[in-house]
Amino acid sequence: MDIARLEAIARGCRVQIERMLTHAGSGHPGGSNSVADLLVALYFGRLRVDPKRPDWPDRDRVILSKGHAVPALYAAMSRAGFFPESQLISLRKLGSPLQGHPDRNALPGIEAATGSLGQGLSIALGEALGLKMAGSPARVYCILGDGEIQEGQVWEAAMSGPKLGQPSHPLDNLCAILDYNKIQLDGFVTDILDLEPVVAKWQAFGWAVQEIDGHNFAQIGKALDQAEATKGKPSFIVANTVKGKGVPWMENNPEWHGKAPKPQEAIRAIRDLLGVSEAAWDEYLTRDSATKAVVDELAALEKT
Amino acid sequence: MAAKATRAAFGEALIDLGAKDPRIVTLDSDLSKSTMTVSFAKKYPDRAFNVGIAEANMIGVAAGLAMAGKVPFAASFACFLVGRFETIRISVAYTNANVKLVGTHVGVAIGEDGYSQMGLEDIACIRALPNIPIIQPADEVECKQVIAYAAEHQGPLYLRLTRQNLEPVSPAGYQFRLGQWARLRDGSDVTVIASGGTVFNALEAAQQLEGDGIRAEVINAASIKPLDEEMLLASARKTGHVVTVEDHSIAGGLGGAVSEALCEALPTAMKRLGVQGFGESGDPKGLYVKHGLDATGIARSVRKFLGR
Numbered sequence: 253m254d255i256a257r258l259e260a261i262a263r264g265c266r267v268q269i270e271r272m273l274t275h276a277g278s279g280h281p282g283g284s285n286s287v288a289d290l291l292v293a294l295y296f297g298r299l300r301v302d303p304k305r306p307d308w309p310d311r312d313r314v315i316l317s318k319g320h321a322v323p324a325l326y327a328a329m330s331r332a333g334f335f336p337e338s339q340l341i342s343l344r345k346l347g348s349p350l351q352g353h354p355d356r357n358a359l360p361g362i363e364a365a366t367g368s369l370g371q372g373l374s375i376a377l378g379e380a381l382g383l384k385m386a387g388s389p390a391r392v393y394c395i396l397g398d399g400e401i402q403e404g405q406v407w408e409a410a411m412s413g414p415k416l417g418q419p420s421h422p423l424d425n426l427c428a429i430l431d432y433n434k435i436q437l438d439g440f441v442t443d444i445l446d447l448e449p450v451v452a453k454w455q456a457f458g459w460a461v462q463e464i465d466g467h468n469f470a471q472i473g474k475a476l477d478q479a480e481a482t483k484g485k486p487s488f489i490v491a492n493t494v495k496g497k498g499v500p501w502m503e504n505n506p507e508w509h510g511k512a513p514k515p516q517e518a519i520r521a522i523r524d525l526l527g528v529s530e531a532a533w534d535e536y537l538t539r540d541s542a543t544k545a546v547v548d549e550l551a552a553l554e555k556t
Numbered sequence: 557m558a559a560k561a562t563r564a565a566f567g568e569a570l571i572d573l574g575a576k577d578p579r580i581v582t583l584d585s586d587l588s589k590s591t592m593t594v595s596f597a598k599k600y601p602d603r604a605f606n607v608g609i610a611e612a613n614m615i616g617v618a619a620g621l622a623m624a625g626k627v628p629f630a631a632s633f634a635c636f637l638v639g640r641f642e643t644i645r646i647s648v649a650y651t652n653a654n655v656k657l658v659g660t661h662v663g664v665a666i667g668e669d670g671y672s673q674m675g676l677e678d679i680a681c682i683r684a685l686p687n688i689p690i691i692q693p694a695d696e697v698e699c700k701q702v703i704a705y706a707a708e709h710q711g712p713l714y715l716r717l718t719r720q721n722l723e724p725v726s727p728a729g730y731q732f733r734l735g736q737w738a739r740l741r742d743g744s745d746v747t748v749i750a751s752g753g754t755v756f757n758a759l760e761a762a763q764q765l766e767g768d769g770i771r772a773e774v775i776n777a778a779s780i781k782p783l784d785e786e787m788l789l790a791s792a793r794k795t796g797h798v799v800t801v802e803d804h805s806i807a808g809g810l811g812g813a814v815s816e817a818l819c820e821a822l823p824t825a826m827k828r829l830g831v832q833g834f835g836e837s838g839d840p841k842g843l844y845v846k847h848g849l850d851a852t853g854i855a856r857s858v859r860k861f862l863g864r
Contacts, residue, residue: 375620378622409617
C-alpha cells in the first residue's frame with residue numbers, strides 16, 4: 253500500500269481517536285496517537301486477517317500490550333471492517349464491547365485482555381509457540397509501551413523469548429514493537445525510570461533488534477519486512493515515536509497521557525490533525541462532509 | 557492401594573492423558589521435579605516447557621498457548637503460582653483462557669521448608685476471581701479423575717495438590733464431578749467437611765468421636781468452588797452443626813466459602829479449623845498437631861464445639 257494512503261488512513265484514525273475519547277469523557281490520547289501509525293501499518297497491507305472471520309485459526313495476531321492505547325486499535329479495526337465506525341463512540345459506555353481497555357471476550361478481533369501492564373509479551377510468546385507447534389503460518393505482533401517495560405514480567409518474557417520453543421519451534425513468527433514515546437503517566441520516562449540503553453538491552457537478551465522512526469511508514473514497512481525475514485529468533489523493533497503525535501499542543505506533553513479533550517479541544521485537535529488553519533476551517537468543512545458530521549456531533553455534545 | 561501424594565498422581569495421570577490428547581502441554585518454572593511434571597517432560601520433550609524461575613511469564617505463556625488451541629497445565633508451588641495473582645487475574649481469569657493452574661506443596665504439611673514455601677492463602681485468592689473453579693483432590697483415585705476432568709473442562713481451573721502422601725479415602729465406584737461432594741460417612745450430630753490432606757484425618761476423627769457417642773457425618777469437599785450447596789444444606793439441616801477442616805489459612809478458604817453459603821441460605825452453628833497465622837518449619841505431623849488438624853485435634857475441636 254502506498255505511503256500517502258497509509259498516512260491518510262492514520263490521519264482518519266487520529267480524528268476518530270479524538271472523537272471517541274471526547275464522547276467517552278476519559279481515556280488516553282497521548283499514547284493512542286503515538287501508536288496509531290504502527291497499528292495502521294499493521295492493519296492495512298501487513299496483517300493476514302479477515303474481519304469477517306475474527307477466529308480464523310491462521311490469522312495474524314496483534315496484542316496491544318499497552319492496552320490503554322486501545323482507542324487507536326479500535327479506530328484501525330473499525331476502518332479495517334471489524335465493526336462499524338458508528339460504534340466507536342460507544343467507547344467506555346455501559347454495555348459496549350469497546351471496553352476502556354481491551355477485552356478479548358467483549359469484541360471479536362481483540363486478541364488479549366491487556367491494560368494491566370507487563371502481561372502482553374508473555375501471552376504473545378505462548379501464542380507464537382502454539383501457532384508454530386500447529387504448523388500455522390500466522391505471525392504474532394505485540395506492541396509494548398515504554399513505561400510498560402519497567403514491569404518485571406516483561407523481562408521474564410524478554411529472557412524467555414529467544415529460548416522458548418528451541419530448537420524445533422523458534423519464535424521467529426513473533427515481532428514485538430516498542431512504542432517509545434518517552435512519556436509515561438507521571439512524566440518523562442528518563443525522570444521516572446530510564447530504559448536506556450534499550451536497544452542494547454534487547455540485543456543482549458537475544459532478540460533481533462531494529463530501531464526506527466515509528467511515524468515513518470517506509471521505515472515501519474521495511475522493519476516489518478526484515479522481522480518476517482529473520483529466522484531462528486524473535487524480532488524487536490524500537491519505534492521512536494512522539495506522544496500525542498499529530499496534535500501540536502498535545503505532542504510531548506505528559507498532561508495529555510490520560511485526559512480526554514473537551515468538545516472544543518477535540519474540534520481544534522481535528523483541525524490541527526487535518527492541517528487546516530482556523531480561517532479556512534468553515535470553508536474546509538463545506539468540502540469534507542464526513543469531518544463536518546464528526547465536528548457537528550462534538551459541538552452538540554458540548555450543549556448537552 | 558498405597559498412600560500417594562496427589563502431585564505424584566498428577567504426574568502419572570498427565571502421562572496417560574498426554575498419550576490420548578496431543579493438545580496437552582506442561583509449563584514449569586524450575587520445579588518440575590517437585591511438581592512431578594518431569595516424567596511428562598521426559599516422555600514428551602516437545603510438549604514440556606520449563607521457562608525458568610519466572611512464574612508470571614509462565615502463566616502468560618500458558619494463556620497464549622491456550623489461545624492457540626493447546627491445553628496447558630502450568631505447575632508450581634501454590635504460593636509461587638498464586639503469588640502472581642495479577643497475571644492470573646487478567647491473562648487467565650478475565651481472558652477465560654483454557655489454562656490449568658496446578659498449585660502443589662499446599663499447606664503446613666510440607667513441613668520443614670517452612671512458611672515461605674507453603675501455599676496457605678491460595679484458595680482465598682483464587683476464590684475471589686470469577687471464572688476459575690477450585691478443586692482439591694483427597695487421594696490418588698480422585699486426583700487422577702480430577703486431572704482427566706481438567707483436561708476436558710473448557711476454561712481455566714485451579715488444582716490444589718499435596719506434597720505429602722495421602723491415604724486412600726474414595727469409596728469404590730467413586731466418580732468426581734465439579735460441584736459435587738462425596739459423603740464418606742453418614743452421621744447425625746455434626747457435619748465435618750474436609751478437603752485434600754485433611755480428609756483422612758477427619759475420617760479418623762469421626763471414628764474417635766463414635767467412641768464418645770458422637771455421630772459425625774464426613775464429607776470430602778474436593779470441589780471448593782463451586783461448593784456442593786445441595787449436599788451442604790441437606791447435611792447442615794440434618795446435623796445443625798458444621799465443622800470445616802482444611803490445611804489452608806482460616807481466612808477465605810473452604811471454611812470461608814461454607815460460612816458464606818450457610819449464612820445466607822441456612823444459618824448454622826459453625827466451627828472452622830485451619831491454619832492461624834503464618835506457618836513455620838517443623839515435621840508435618842507435629843505441625844498438624846499444633847494446628848489441630850490431626851485426627852485427635854479435630855475430634856477435640858468437635859467435642860468442644862458440641863459442648864460434649
